[in-house]
Amino acid sequence: MYTIRQVSAMTGIPSVTIRAWERRYEVVRPSRTDAGYRVYDDDDVADLHWLKARLEERGMSISQAASQLRRLQEERRMHDTASQPRTDVYAETGERLLASLQAYRPDRARAILELGFSMYGYEAMIGHVLSPLFHRAGEEWASGRLTVAQEHYITEFVMQRCMGLFGLFPIDDRMPRTLAYCPSGERHQMGLLLFSLYLRHRGVDVLYLGADTPNDGIAEMIREAGVSVVAVSFADVGRCRAVMAHLDALRERFPSLTFVVGGRGAESLPEPYSEYALIGRPDVWAEWFEVHVRDEPARPVRRYPKEEENGSRQS
Numbered sequence: 402m403y404t405i406r407q408v409s410a411m412t413g414i415p416s417v418t419i420r421a422w423e424r425r426y427e428v429v430r431p432s433r434t435d436a437g438y439r440v441y442d443d444d445d446v447a448d449l450h451w452l453k454a455r456l457e458e459r460g461m462s463i464s465q466a467a468s469q470l471r472r473l474q475e476e477r478r479m480h481d482t483a484s485q486p487r488t489d490v491y492a493e494t495g496e497r498l499l500a501s502l503q504a505y506r507p508d509r510a511r512a513i514l515e516l517g518f519s520m521y522g523y524e525a526m527i528g529h530v531l532s533p534l535f536h537r538a539g540e541e542w543a544s545g546r547l548t549v550a551q552e553h554y555i556t557e558f559v560m561q562r563c564m565g566l567f568g569l570f571p572i573d574d575r576m577p578r579t580l581a582y583c584p585s586g587e588r589h590q591m592g593l594l595l596f597s598l599y600l601r602h603r604g605v606d607v608l609y610l611g612a613d614t615p616n617d618g619i620a621e622m623i624r625e626a627g628v629s630v631v632a633v634s635f636a637d638v639g640r641c642r643a644v645m646a647h648l649d650a651l652r653e654r655f656p657s658l659t660f661v662v663g664g665r666g667a668e669s670l671p672e673p674y675s676e677y678a679l680i681g682r683p684d685v686w687a688e689w690f691e692v693h694v695r696d697e698p699a700r701p702v703r704r705y706p707k708e709e710e711n712g713s714r715q716s
Contacts, residue, residue: 403441407571412449426467443522491529502555535591573604577629582610593634630659635666
């Protein structure tokens with residue numbers, strides 16, 4: 402749940418405008434706290450983003466956009482009460498999105514995404530539509546049903562949309578700052594990006610470095626930025642030995658770091674490194690988050706004194 406100030410920062414819409422749209426057009430229906438303050442959910446935020454896009458990108462008036470949004474909201478309520486299982490709805494959305502991208506129709510794909518974010522919320526779309534879409538595109542390419550160009554086009558489309566979402570969510574200062582990257586030579590970053598966006602949606606300040614990140618400078622960044630969690634992802638099993646050596650070096654220098662490793666390569670990590678592996682879809686991410694982030698005591702941005710940075714060498 403978000404305050405109106407947070408929603409204004411996330412959407413770029415002034416608080417006074419949000420209140421006016423709520424009063425005149427009933428496009429959002431925030432709940433109220435016991436003290437009478439407005440609180441908004443993910444659907445409200447998605448709806449406001451949708452409205453703003455219609456005004457700025459399509460040149461609609463607010464009354465036109467609000468009328469369209471109310472129809473979408475009614476469709477959302479119908480879906481919520483329909484007998485069709487939600488998992489089937491997600492699968493259907495993913496199929497429509499994949500078909501649009503295979504046909505090189507980005508306009509149609511963007512419309513499907515906008516409707517999905519509005520109807521199901523960010524976390525559901527990330528976990529149940531975009532993540533399976535990414536895996537499906539890889540499988541279709543491996544089986545020869547997608548060309549390399551098509552697979553790259555689909556992946557790039559999803560990546561651009563996800564990168565555009567990073568700045569939308571407020572940061573919770575109680576969450577541990579996280580550094581996310583793929584090791585040197587590793588180009589497959591889509592899974593890491595989706596996981597990072599999942600964390601960002603939950604308030605985690607994620608410093609995202611992306612693909613093919615050399616080890617040089619990582620330790621200095623951890624120290625200077627006060628990083629508490631390091632997320633690494635790699636697909637090539639041949640990188641296991643190099644990844645383990647890298648984690649050993651970081652663990653020796655920063656004994657209190659929390660590690661999480663994803664990607665197909667994580668499946669081949671031996672003990673004790675396998676305890677860092679996070680393999681599976683967002684249901685597994687949620688379990689990891691509850692154990693390693695939410696259940697931890699509140700942690701501000703970490704500052705590493707020299708004795709902690711080199712603690713294990715002195716022991």
